Amino acid sequence: MRTLLLFCSLMILVSCQKNSSTESEKANSQPGEVAIKPDTLCFQQILKRDTTTLQLKIDGPTASGYLDNNPYEKDRARGPIEGTVAGNQIRATWSRSGEGITERYAITFTLKGDAIVWREGERVQKQGIWVLKEPARGYEYVLNKTDCK
Template identity: 30%
Template sequence: MRTTVLAIITCAAVVSACNSSGSKQPGDSVSTAEAVKAGEAGAACYQKVVGKDTFHLQLIVNEDKANGVLDYNFFEKDKNSGVIDGTLSDNILRATYHFQSEGQTSDRPVVFKVMGQQVYEALADNFDANGVPVFNADNSQLKFEPQPYNKVDCK
């Protein structure tokens, strides 16, 4: 529990550093900690644009642990904004995404394949009774979105 709280606080600091406007907006999911420079935190930032939708992923990897910030900005829809906390093994990141959307706080699993300058988001095999994505436990059986997140400078 303590590790999770520390990871969220670290991610909050990174969110502050990456927020290009430098100010909080109503509905931001993270509201704690002083800003730290993304470069000092060892963060890697990625972005994917699909039509008018923009997705941002910021990762801080320490050995096999990874945490960071994940934002889904859907055009003319509510955005999902939050933090991820998980493990990285054989270039596969399995994490819990703790986010806010439509005023509600939720958790769901996310899986990414980290490939140098690009990151690919996994597609869920199915969904449980509550609509939570379920991913194959065998990394070799995972399927990924064809369009990657591309590495960008952290802001």
């Protein structure tokens, strides 16, 4: 009888601990935000023969990784990214190498469920970094989460 009582008490204690951590996690996130845990995440988009892949390593408020944009029969652009995490957004600088040159591009990634999105369009150079001329317009990349290879 004591064993049964002890077992039930432990189960109640464990289940209460689990619920309290879940409640605190919910309280710390904003509605519509994706909780970002320290991890390595991989994303990919394949449209016909064009492939774009992104590998992200998130560690607290920082993110780093590698972006590879490989359009079929066109010039490939790839390189490392470094940025900061705020909510479900990652503001990053991509050291884009393509066509024999390396340039710095500003990119804002947004995590949406099991996908990551960002916009691409006409860019202008500001303080040595290429930024979108009209951030709300242009092509929107949508890469779905995939297994890291």
